[in-house]
Amino acid sequence: MTRPLSVAVAGLGTVGAGVLRMLRDNADIIAARAGRPVAVTAVSARDRTRDRGVSLAGLRWYDDPAALAADPAVDAVVELIGGADGAARALVLAAITAHKPVVTANKALLAVHGGALASAAEAAGVTLAFEAAVAGGIPVIKALREGLAGNRITRVSGILNGTCNYILTVMRERGREFAEVLAEAQKLGYAEADPSFDIDGIDAAHKLAILAALAFGRPVAFGDVHVEGIREVSALDIAYAGELGYRIKLLGIARAAEGGIETRVHPCMVPQSAPIARVDGVFNAVVAEGDHVGRVMLEGRGAGAGPTASAVVADLIDLARGRATPVWGAGSGALSNAPSLPIGAHVGTYYLRLMVVDRPGVIADVTAALRDAGISLESMIQRGRAPGEAVPVVLVTHETDETSMRAALTRIAALDAVLEKPVLIRIEPA
Amino acid sequence: MTRPLSVAVAGLGTVGAGVLRMLRDNADIIAARAGRPVAVTAVSARDRTRDRGVSLAGLRWYDDPAALAADPAVDAVVELIGGADGAARALVLAAITAHKPVVTANKALLAVHGGALASAAEAAGVTLAFEAAVAGGIPVIKALREGLAGNRITRVSGILNGTCNYILTVMRERGREFAEVLAEAQKLGYAEADPSFDIDGIDAAHKLAILAALAFGRPVAFGDVHVEGIREVSALDIAYAGELGYRIKLLGIARAAEGGIETRVHPCMVPQSAPIARVDGVFNAVVAEGDHVGRVMLEGRGAGAGPTASAVVADLIDLARGRATPVWGAGSGALSNAPSLPIGAHVGTYYLRLMVVDRPGVIADVTAALRDAGISLESMIQRGRAPGEAVPVVLVTHETDETSMRAALTRIAALDAVLEKPVLIRIEPA
Numbered sequence: 001m002t003r004p005l006s007v008a009v010a011g012l013g014t015v016g017a018g019v020l021r022m023l024r025d026n027a028d029i030i031a032a033r034a035g036r037p038v039a040v041t042a043v044s045a046r047d048r049t050r051d052r053g054v055s056l057a058g059l060r061w062y063d064d065p066a067a068l069a070a071d072p073a074v075d076a077v078v079e080l081i082g083g084a085d086g087a088a089r090a091l092v093l094a095a096i097t098a099h100k101p102v103v104t105a106n107k108a109l110l111a112v113h114g115g116a117l118a119s120a121a122e123a124a125g126v127t128l129a130f131e132a133a134v135a136g137g138i139p140v141i142k143a144l145r146e147g148l149a150g151n152r153i154t155r156v157s158g159i160l161n162g163t164c165n166y167i168l169t170v171m172r173e174r175g176r177e178f179a180e181v182l183a184e185a186q187k188l189g190y191a192e193a194d195p196s197f198d199i200d201g202i203d204a205a206h207k208l209a210i211l212a213a214l215a216f217g218r219p220v221a222f223g224d225v226h227v228e229g230i231r232e233v234s235a236l237d238i239a240y241a242g243e244l245g246y247r248i249k250l251l252g253i254a255r256a257a258e259g260g261i262e263t264r265v266h267p268c269m270v271p272q273s274a275p276i277a278r279v280d281g282v283f284n285a286v287v288a289e290g291d292h293v294g295r296v297m298l299e300g301r302g303a304g305a306g307p308t309a310s311a312v313v314a315d316l317i318d319l320a321r322g323r324a325t326p327v328w329g330a331g332s333g334a335l336s337n338a339p340s341l342p343i344g345a346h347v348g349t350y351y352l353r354l355m356v357v358d359r360p361g362v363i364a365d366v367t368a369a370l371r372d373a374g375i376s377l378e379s380m381i382q383r384g385r386a387p388g389e390a391v392p393v394v395l396v397t398h399e400t401d402e403t404s405m406r407a408a409l410t411r412i413a414a415l416d417a418v419l420e421k422p423v424l425i426r427i428e429p430a
Numbered sequence: 431m432t433r434p435l436s437v438a439v440a441g442l443g444t445v446g447a448g449v450l451r452m453l454r455d456n457a458d459i460i461a462a463r464a465g466r467p468v469a470v471t472a473v474s475a476r477d478r479t480r481d482r483g484v485s486l487a488g489l490r491w492y493d494d495p496a497a498l499a500a501d502p503a504v505d506a507v508v509e510l511i512g513g514a515d516g517a518a519r520a521l522v523l524a525a526i527t528a529h530k531p532v533v534t535a536n537k538a539l540l541a542v543h544g545g546a547l548a549s550a551a552e553a554a555g556v557t558l559a560f561e562a563a564v565a566g567g568i569p570v571i572k573a574l575r576e577g578l579a580g581n582r583i584t585r586v587s588g589i590l591n592g593t594c595n596y597i598l599t600v601m602r603e604r605g606r607e608f609a610e611v612l613a614e615a616q617k618l619g620y621a622e623a624d625p626s627f628d629i630d631g632i633d634a635a636h637k638l639a640i641l642a643a644l645a646f647g648r649p650v651a652f653g654d655v656h657v658e659g660i661r662e663v664s665a666l667d668i669a670y671a672g673e674l675g676y677r678i679k680l681l682g683i684a685r686a687a688e689g690g691i692e693t694r695v696h697p698c699m700v701p702q703s704a705p706i707a708r709v710d711g712v713f714n715a716v717v718a719e720g721d722h723v724g725r726v727m728l729e730g731r732g733a734g735a736g737p738t739a740s741a742v743v744a745d746l747i748d749l750a751r752g753r754a755t756p757v758w759g760a761g762s763g764a765l766s767n768a769p770s771l772p773i774g775a776h777v778g779t780y781y782l783r784l785m786v787v788d789r790p791g792v793i794a795d796v797t798a799a800l801r802d803a804g805i806s807l808e809s810m811i812q813r814g815r816a817p818g819e820a821v822p823v824v825l826v827t828h829e830t831d832e833t834s835m836r837a838a839l840t841r842i843a844a845l846d847a848v849l850e851k852p853v854l855i856r857i858e859p860a
Contacts, residue, residue: 032764137723139577147569150743293567300726310723313580334462
């Protein structure tokens with residue numbers, strides 16, 4: 001057996017400790033699959049004294065993570081510090097500069113600085129691996145970049161944030177409102193004390209930006225992702241979705257469309273019969289559609305120490321075996337320059353829910369606004385009568401472009417009889 | 431860009447033509463992802479004149495497939511002839527002997543001769559790739575052997591035969607019997623004229639043997655797989671399954687158990703809430719359970735020209751990039767020698783359906799036989815009364831070993847009041 005792969009790990013939080021534990025507990029099968037032992041020899045973390053449930057005896061300790069890259073006995077660096085900037089970025093750049101391969105779980109870093117980091121890695125001729133950055137233990141980076149590599153991908157979509165999926169699942173199952181389910185999720189540890197990164201869709205958008213870059217072979221473009229979170233999803237709309245044969249999911253969607261690539265993260269209605277509609281709770285799933293393979297779905301745990309460690313260790317085994325792939329699946333000279341499309345160019349069908357005063361003529365005004373924008377209706381629900389009071393009206397459109405939809409929406413929202421901000425949810429095909 | 435990878439393809443049936451088409455249609459993205467063009471330069475097939483919908487102009491043609499391996503201008507050989515022996519095996523051996531990497535979609539060859547072929551490939555230092563051999567376009571070989579490589583896999587299971595899954599799906603949805611649905615599937619082209627290879631579970635067993643070898647890092651052991659097909663599944667049992675909260679699926683299951691590895695293919699009852707229960711029609715799915723990653727499911731099309739070509743081309747891109755993995759995920763020196771367990775050692779719960787004469791004392795005789803074998807009951811259904819006539823009785827057991835279950839079954843089948851061969855279906859946990 002050849003020389004061990006000597007690994008430095010920066011960041012010993014839940015995931016870092018999980019990686020050390022996995023490398024220790026499964027050392028035999030990891031060595032068999034890697035062709036040589038994979039051994040952590042150096043670490044860096046803030047607190048030297050905290051009990052992490054795994055022995056750090058004999059490991060070289062560095063207070064400055066970037067110093068790991070300079071350790072001549074280190075073959076590869078694992079970055080688990082997190083955050084798009086600061087110490088994480090400094091370490092990854094230092095490792096690349098030192099011609100050492102990097103494994104990271106850092107979606108924010110990849111999404112925001114992935115273009116520059118990929119160029120630096122290519123110039124230095126080192127691997128930058130990040131299976132753990134998207135969908136935790138599900139090997140979706142490998143599937144897209146290698147397993148489906150022969151396909152022209154037409155669409156990739158996914159449930160990319162377990163916190164949001166958990167909240168939406170509980171809202172649906174128990175008929176409860178967002179705020180109370182969020183509070184409960186925070187108590188259970190399924191949502192952070194400051195949950196905005198998850199529930200406002202930013203975490204999912206980081207991951208979607210990475211998936212889109214892989215699927216369409218172009219540099220990551222996080223700034224182009226249209227992002228909406230789940231704060232405004234109500235129990236009422238979830239109930240109507242059910243009635244119409246849909247479920248509401250926060251999806252990240254990247255799609256090859258006329259003239260470029262759509263990338264968006266927002267609550268969607270998906271048909272109940274779609275496999276992704278049934279992925280509930282904290283689970284993640286990614287659906288890739290290729291011109292030859294058709295639709296492939298991968299489903300599993302998207303977060304947590306075990307699943308994330310599983311992805312990090314898979315990347316280390318690839319390194320140990322010498323299996324390498326360019327960051328976006330192709331070298332910089334072979335990347336696509338397909339532009340990102342603005343959300344206004346999106347074409348699809350829409351769910352529109354209004355609270356209106358129940359009086360004659362209101363529906364006529366609403367439908368006239370839609371007609372004037374060139375939008376036709378597939379269905380309408382106005383249930384119950386309460387003359388003079390507020391009642392919900394639900395409309396489902398035929399296909400239209402988002403610019404027209406928004407023009408109609410502005411006019412509808414301004415109607416006297418429309419009492420609240422209208423709710424607009426995009427409907428996705430199965 | 432470096433020199434193209436020069437590929438020879440043996441077998442120009444549906445899949446072979448699909449591979450040529452995919453390499454032609456997606457030449458640009460395949461070259462980008464492979465780092466160089468992937469070009470078919472030589473082919474072998476029976477009929478030179480048949481129109482395959484793809485031009486063969488300029489390709490060197492060999493009547494003897496094994497001659498492809500001797501062509502000095504060929505870098506890699508794709509074997510799409512099929513069959514465990516004969517021309518397919520001769521070609522693969524010739525290519526390995528000539529130190530040329532091989533890509534094959536041939537599950538029968540891998541299942542029956544995979545041990546010897548893997549040893550030969552290792553000795554010659556060449557890659558033997560077979561992503562297309564299991565679950566078509568779903569990158570399940572790559573997921574198990576690389577993406578989840580750091581995990582101790584505890585169980586891998588799957589819907590591995592689209593024909594069987596289609597038949598069982600239609601039987602359930604329409605309440606129809608096996609024979610008529612099979613006949614219809616044959617008319618629609620979803621089942622072969624001689625369907626036994628599919629419906630008797632042999633095709634699924636070939637694939638399961640391969641998955642088990644990868645999951646547990648040991649040489650393939652097809653002869654040890656316990657195989658039952660779907661011929662005896664009846665509409666009545668499918669209806670009872672639904673009533674009990676299950677669906678009947680033909681699963682391949684490989685599980686690490688006390689003292690070794692269980693490998694079996696048979697109709698199972700799976701909870702309706704299990705993700706795999708909802709994989710319907712011709713779709714395939716594989717669920718892998720790892721000690722750190724938890725449960726990961728991959729779902730997609732398991733057959734057809736496009737999906738199979740997708741997997742073959744992914745293997746060619748790996749070859750072009752120089753990404754290599756030992757056949758069973760680890761070198762021969764690091765493989766496990768865990769033994770296969772006989773089906774008698776299986777421990778689980780069972781569904782038992784009898785047709786009995788409706789008269790007093792029958793249930794007492796049946797339950798006594800179970801009690802004497804140490805088997806306890808979870809539930810019993812005996813619906814309707816028809817004194818003196820045949821009625822179905824359904825029993826669900828608590829956990830027991832199969833040897834005890836079969837002993838009880840022999841005694842029950844011999845009872846006067848039991849009119850038909852009892853139906854026994856294993857229940858799998860979610």
